[in-house]
Amino acid sequence: MRVHMKYETVIGLEVHVQLNTRSKAFCGDATDFGASPNSQVSPISLAHPGTLPRMNTRQIDSAIKLGLALGSQFPEEIRFDRKNYFYTDLPKGYQITQDAKPICQGGSLPIRLKEGYRDIRIHHVHMEEDAGKSIHDQKEAHSLVDLNRAGVPLLEIVTEPDLRSGAEVDAFMTAVRQLVRYLDISDGHMEQGSLRCDVNVSVRLKGESVYGERCEIKNLNSMKFARQAIKHEFKRQTELLENGQKVSSQTRQFHPENGTTSPLRSKEDAPDYRYFPEPDMPPVPLEMEKIKSLAKEAGTLPWEYYNTFHDTYGLSAEAARILSETKETADHFLRLVQQSENKQKQIAKTGSNILIQHILPRFPLLEGFPLKPAQTAQFCQILVAKIIPTRAAIDVLLPAWIKAPESDPEQLIAELRLNKQTDTDELRRALTAIVQAHPKEKAIYKGGKRNLLGFFMGQALRKVGKHHDPGEVRKLLVELLEA
Amino acid sequence: MEIDDALISRLEKLARLKLDASERADLRNDLNSMLEMIEKLGSAELEGVVPLEYPGKHQAIPRKDEAKGMIPTGEALKNAPEADFPFFQVPKVIKK
Numbered sequence: 001m002r003v004h005m006k007y008e009t010v011i012g013l014e015v016h017v018q019l020n021t022r023s024k025a026f027c028g029d030a031t032d033f034g035a036s037p038n039s040q041v042s043p044i045s046l047a048h049p050g051t052l053p054r055m056n057t058r059q060i061d062s063a064i065k066l067g068l069a070l071g072s073q074f075p076e077e078i079r080f081d082r083k084n085y086f087y088t089d090l091p092k093g094y095q096i097t098q099d100a101k102p103i104c105q106g107g108s109l110p111i112r113l114k115e116g117y118r119d120i121r122i123h124h125v126h127m128e129e130d131a132g133k134s135i136h137d138q139k140e141a142h143s144l145v146d147l148n149r150a151g152v153p154l155l156e157i158v159t160e161p162d163l164r165s166g167a168e169v170d171a172f173m174t175a176v177r178q179l180v181r182y183l184d185i186s187d188g189h190m191e192q193g194s195l196r197c198d199v200n201v202s203v204r205l206k207g208e209s210v211y212g213e214r215c216e217i218k219n220l221n222s223m224k225f226a227r228q229a230i231k232h233e234f235k236r237q238t239e240l241l242e243n244g245q246k247v248s249s250q251t252r253q254f255h256p257e258n259g260t261t262s263p264l265r266s267k268e269d270a271p272d273y274r275y276f277p278e279p280d281m282p283p284v285p286l287e288m289e290k291i292k293s294l295a296k297e298a299g300t301l302p303w304e305y306y307n308t309f310h311d312t313y314g315l316s317a318e319a320a321r322i323l324s325e326t327k328e329t330a331d332h333f334l335r336l337v338q339q340s341e342n343k344q345k346q347i348a349k350t351g352s353n354i355l356i357q358h359i360l361p362r363f364p365l366l367e368g369f370p371l372k373p374a375q376t377a378q379f380c381q382i383l384v385a386k387i388i389p390t391r392a393a394i395d396v397l398l399p400a401w402i403k404a405p406e407s408d409p410e411q412l413i414a415e416l417r418l419n420k421q422t423d424t425d426e427l428r429r430a431l432t433a434i435v436q437a438h439p440k441e442k443a444i445y446k447g448g449k450r451n452l453l454g455f456f457m458g459q460a461l462r463k464v465g466k467h468h469d470p471g472e473v474r475k476l477l478v479e480l481l482e483a
Numbered sequence: 484m485e486i487d488d489a490l491i492s493r494l495e496k497l498a499r500l501k502l503d504a505s506e507r508a509d510l511r512n513d514l515n516s517m518l519e520m521i522e523k524l525g526s527a528e529l530e531g532v533v534p535l536e537y538p539g540k541h542q543a544i545p546r547k548d549e550a551k552g553m554i555p556t557g558e559a560l561k562n563a564p565e566a567d568f569p570f571f572q573v574p575k576v577i578k579k
Contacts, residue, residue, distance in 0.1 A: 058548035144570035
């Protein structure tokens with residue numbers, strides 16, 4: 001048995017979610033991404049003397065929405081603390097954060113793994129503000145500072161040490177991104193820094209109930225780096241233990257160029273942040289009414305959609321996953337099914353096939369898809385009721401309807417002459433012509449090579465598939481070939 | 484609690500300061516007398532007194548999420564000891 005197999009990785013995360021507010025956490029500066037440096041600043045974010053912070057209602061509402069989705073407990077009042085440290089991208093000399101009483105306590109987030117959903121426990125979620133950005137590589141003796149990001153509102157989600165591998169961290173971050181987009185509290189762009197995570201990693205022998213000494217790896221801004229850092233830490237820590245050494249509690253930094261980590265500071269050197277209640281913002285009571293009204297506004301959550309699609313409508317796990325991926329897709333599909341009073345399961349199956357195979361590849365995340373759920377439902381009903389042949393519906397009617405979403409489908413069917421034709425004489429004439437045009441193939445078929453029927457079917461459907469059912473065509477073809 | 488040499492060294496490190504021997508001695512005396520004064524507060528009778536964090540009775544009033552009140556970059560940089568438009572400029576933070 002390989003040495004590493006005896007051990008398991010224990011991982012806890014601190015995920016920073018940048019909120020999609022219009023203004024900063026404690027002042028009115030805009031928060032647009034990519035604005036020119038130091039163009040979104042004010043005396044408050046620059047920490048000029050005498051300025052005072054004011055809370056942003058939307059940051060509080062966003063935190064409550066997230067807490068409701070996670071099933072967290074809320075405190076009776078909202079209060080902030082100061083975290084003191086000195087760095088040039090933090091003009092005040094302290095960060096306004098929540099230390100003693102975070103806005104959300106406890107809760108859990110279900111993550112999707114191969115074997116199904118698993119709940120990851122949340123320790124708490126707190127509100128805070130971001131720091132500015134320092135640029136170190138432009139000048140020899142100086143660093144440049146851009147304070148556009150200083151004061152941008154963040155939520156920090158702190159998990160319990162419930163994750164066991166890089167793949168699970170991946171699944172957790174995917175679930176966070178999906179949830180914040182569903183709740184419309186963040187754009188969830190990892191590459192723009194809207195989601196960042198610090199990873200706490202320790203190892204222990206499998207079956208052990210006590211956690212090992214942990215190391216914190218800071219500021220991993222991509223999933224690839226997070227996975228590499230975890231892999232490296234697992235190897236480094238198990239090797240230390242196998243050699244009879246101890247893992248010491250450290251903050252470590254990740255090196256993207258070779259996938260390794262190195263110590264940044266030890267526990268003894270940990271900064272003393274001297275937290276204390278923010279004197280400039282006295283606590284505000286958190287009204288039950290506010291929580292209730294936000295709960296009323298809350299829509300269906302991703303895993304709730306998934307369960308409905310999978311359990312109630314009988315979709316496969318993969319189809320349910322794809323359709324619940326974004327709120328737009330999930331809403332469209334659910335409304336499509338709910339439009340139909342009967343045959344819901346059949347409509348659901350047809351609808352999911354149409355969306356996944358024919359619509360989503362052309363309109364990813366349904367962006368720019370012009371048909372309303374009622375129209376997609378109508379299209380599925382045309383298919384289920386076999387009003388026109390399937391091929392005609394998918395290849396001709398659907399693209400035509402997408403081009404002219406205002407049209408009436410019945411009129412389109414008539415205009416495009418897609419109506420199923422009941423004239424079997426005409427069908428017989430068309431098929432006879434095809435058979436007569438291929439005497440050699442007919443002879444081979446009659447000689448016993450029955451799979452040549454596929455060849456004739458291909459020819460026939462190209463010619464008459466728009467107007468006739470494949471079953472009908474096949475029946476008549478066999479009759480003509482046998483003759 | 485007493486301020487000893489080890490604590491002075493730790494504070495020196497946290498505050499990013501370099502103190503010479505006489506400054507260390509002065510600071511040690513100052514801090515010790517401050518601590519003595521604070522310790523006197525410990526003798527106050529506080530049985531049943533609720534801790535007071537905020538002397539005033541008013542609450543903070545959250546604001547609407549609106550972008551307003553910004554100042555132009557040039558004006559923002561005016562108060563900085565050093566600037567390289569459109570950036571603030573500070574002594575190198577990371578030594579290569």
